[in-house]
Amino acid sequence: MAGRILDWLKREGGEPASPEAEALARLAAARDAAEAANEAKTRFLASVAHEIRSPLNAIYGYAQLIERGEGKDALSAARVIRRSAEHLAHLVEGLLDIAQVEGGAMTLSREAIRFPEFLDQLIAMLDLQAQAKGLALVLERPERLPEFVHADPKRLRQVLINLIANAIKFTDHGSVTLKVDYRNELATFTVIDTGIGIAPEDAERIFAPFERVGSAAAERPGVGLGLAITQALVHIMGGEIRLDSRPGEGSRFTVRLMLSQPLTPPSEPAPEAGAVTGYIGRERWVLLIDDDAAHLAVVRGLLEPLGFQVRTASDGESALAAAAQFQPDLVLCDVALGADNGWEIAAQLRRRHGAALRIVMLSGEVHLVEGDAHDTLILKPFAFDDLLDCVADQLGVEWVRAAGEPRAAAPEAPAAPSLPLVIAPVAAAHCAEIERLVRIGHVRAIEAEIDALAALAPEAVPFAERMRAALDSFDLKALAGLAKMVQADAA
Ligand code: ADP
Numbered sequence: 001m002a003g004r005i006l007d008w009l010k011r012e013g014g015e016p017a018s019p020e021a022e023a024l025a026r027l028a029a030a031r032d033a034a035e036a037a038n039e040a041k042t043r044f045l046a047s048v049a050h051e052i053r054s055p056l057n058a059i060y061g062y063a064q065l066i067e068r069g070e071g072k073d074a075l076s077a078a079r080v081i082r083r084s085a086e087h088l089a090h091l092v093e094g095l096l097d098i099a100q101v102e103g104g105a106m107t108l109s110r111e112a113i114r115f116p117e118f119l120d121q122l123i124a125m126l127d128l129q130a131q132a133k134g135l136a137l138v139l140e141r142p143e144r145l146p147e148f149v150h151a152d153p154k155r156l157r158q159v160l161i162n163l164i165a166n167a168i169k170f171t172d173h174g175s176v177t178l179k180v181d182y183r184n185e186l187a188t189f190t191v192i193d194t195g196i197g198i199a200p201e202d203a204e205r206i207f208a209p210f211e212r213v214g215s216a217a218a219e220r221p222g223v224g225l226g227l228a229i230t231q232a233l234v235h236i237m238g239g240e241i242r243l244d245s246r247p248g249e250g251s252r253f254t255v256r257l258m259l260s261q262p263l264t265p266p267s268e269p270a271p272e273a274g275a276v277t278g279y280i281g282r283e284r285w286v287l288l289i290d291d292d293a294a295h296l297a298v299v300r301g302l303l304e305p306l307g308f309q310v311r312t313a314s315d316g317e318s319a320l321a322a323a324a325q326f327q328p329d330l331v332l333c334d335v336a337l338g339a340d341n342g343w344e345i346a347a348q349l350r351r352r353h354g355a356a357l358r359i360v361m362l363s364g365e366v367h368l369v370e371g372d373a374h375d376t377l378i379l380k381p382f383a384f385d386d387l388l389d390c391v392a393d394q395l396g397v398e399w400v401r402a403a404g405e406p407r408a409a410a411p412e413a414p415a416a417p418s419l420p421l422v423i424a425p426v427a428a429a430h431c432a433e434i435e436r437l438v439r440i441g442h443v444r445a446i447e448a449e450i451d452a453l454a455a456l457a458p459e460a461v462p463f464a465e466r467m468r469a470a471l472d473s474f475d476l477k478a479l480a481g482l483a484k485m486v487q488a489d490a491a
Contacts, residue, residue: 047210051091051223055084075339082336087223094225098209101232108152108236112262115149116141119180121383122157126164128294133168136175144472145182149259155233156257162230163191163253169220171195171250185443187259190252197247206243207231263439263476274402276388278307284395285309287328289319289345290362291338295380299332302384303391316340316348323349328357330395333374335363343370350374358394423456427463428490430456431483434467438480446471446479 062077100106123139130137160178167176174194181188198206202213210224217224234241239257286308290296296312304310311326313319315337323331331349335342346359350373359373364380378390392399430453437446450471454464463486470479 044209048091048095051210052088055087055091058084087221091223091225094223094229097229098225098232101229101236106155106233106236108155110150111153112148113151113153113156114147115182115259116145116147118153118157119145119178122160122164123178125383126161126168128292128298129165130168130176131294132292133172135168135171135173137164137168138175138177140177140179142181145180146261148262149182149187150262151257151259152237155237159230159233159237159255160189160191162226163189163255166226167191167193167195167251167253169222170216174250182259184447185258185260187257189255189257191255192250192252194250197249198243198245198251199247200245203243203245207241261443261476276306276399277402278400279392279395279397280400281397283307283309284330284397285311285326285328286391287319287323287326287331288312289314289316289331289337289342290334291315291340292334295334299387302387316345319345320348320352323353323357327353330358330360330391332360332362335361341370343373347371347373360390360394423460424486424490427453427456427460428487431486434483435480435487438476438483443471 059081062080066074066077097106119139119141123137127137164176164178171193172195176194177190177192179188179190179192181190196214196216198213202211205211206213207227209228212218212222212224231241234255234257237257239255242254242256243251244254245251286303288296288299288310290299290312291314293314296314300310300312309326311322311328313322319331319333322328331346333342333346333349337345342361342363346361349357349359358375361374361377362380362382363377369377375394376390378387388399391397430449434446434449434453437449447468450464450467453467454461463482467479467482470476470482
């Protein structure tokens with residue numbers, strides 16, 4: 001509308017618009033924008049109401065059936081109610097995220113994260129989910145990645161988890177790959193799947209809230225907020241997200257973000273605690289309760305080597321029997337156990353074994369917590385370190401750790417080739433600039449300065465090559481050292 005008013009003013013007047021006319025057009029533009037925002041909000045609220053109504057109806061309907069004693073199969077009714085409640089819980093989580101983003105209330109942290117480890121942990125977190133569907137989850141990354149980058153780990157993880165979890169959800173055969181590239185501070189994450197793909201006409205709307213496309217989406221869990229949140233987060237981080245997909249052949253979501261490197265890579269990172277290898281004190285017994293055999297095997301594989309006596313059970317009855325038989329110190333109990341309810345098992349264990357038994361619930365969903373029999377709850381997927389922290393907390397044990405990895409001694413640097421006197425002052429100026437740029441971490445500008453240094457004279461080329469090698473391996477300390485050396489020579 002405002003655009004049209006301006007066009008009209010231009011057309012009619014032929015002259016530049018008067019200040020009054022321009023003010024009028026600006027007001028009209030502001031009013032149009034407010035009206036459009038209002039309409040969008042109304043549409044959004046209608047979608048939210050619609051999304052809330054269907055699970056709510058299911059809960060209401062099935063609860064009434066059970067109440068009247070008409071529910072033939074109370075267990076399956078309870079399952080529908082649980083699933084509907086889970087759906088609502090997801091919805092609330094998603095809406096809170098969206099509200100935070102839209103309200104401008106989402107602030108990003110900026111932390112130096114260990115990049116390769118961050119990626120490994122992410123894959124480890126989602127690997128079980130992929131395995132459960134018989135899919136290979138692959139991390140494809142260059143051999144060389146910076147050890148540290150600046151990012152908000154929570155939000156970056158949320159973006160990548162959303163994309164990888166979607167890829168797993170919409171793929172039935174083949175693989176899901178997270179491909180990572182890093183060049184000149186630009187990180188490119190590509191999540192590639194061999195799944196059902198997305199039709200070109202849907203490629204844009206899947207990023208809008210509540211848009212779920214194709215019949216396959218209706219059969220799979222989800223509320224349709226994941227991509228809307230993912231896109232919003234990527235934009236807040238100053239990045240971009242793109243989709244390439246062909247129906248039936250798979251999808252490829254690409255996220256590009258500037259992730260700078262700390263200028264002085266935390267040269268003295270908090271001393272890395274060595275890996276946990278055991279604990280001090282008497283032998284502790286742990287009972288794992290989960291109907292997912294793969295999950296039992298993973299946690300058992302984590303705890304047994306540390307000296308815990310581990311027993312497993314896949315349902316309530318065998319869990320109670322095992323607990324009676326060997327009196328565990330700690331129980332790790334999944335919330336959703338097929339036909340059994342983890343909360344009830346926890347309550348029975350508490351009644352029979354009293355407060356001395358520590359009970360940790362494991363949940364794959366943001367559940368409404370039931371009862372107070374348990375001591376704490378961990379959300380799945382969890383990082384192993386978090387689980388170990390929780391175990392130590394509950395049992396009050398102190399870990400024995402391996403000695404930290406000895407740091408490899410830096411290779412002795414070969415003597416620097418010296419530069420001809422004529423170019424020394426200019427080279428020193430370039431090097432002073434390089435030193436400054438190293439401090440602010442402007443990699444592209446450093447590359448340009450190194451190029452300029454190399455162009456000064458053939459004798460400068462080997463020196464520039466060494467600087468480039470240091471830059472390529474992100475050895476900024478060595479780079480700054482070389483730059484200093486040239487300046488000292490010239491002085
Ligand atoms: P949800 O996953 O909860 O449905 P999203 O906002 O994450 O919501 O995704 C919106 C829709 O986009 C999905 O319902 C699905 O139709 C489509 N989609 C997302 N990722 C993929 C993928 N990797 N392959 C095929 N379709 C996808």
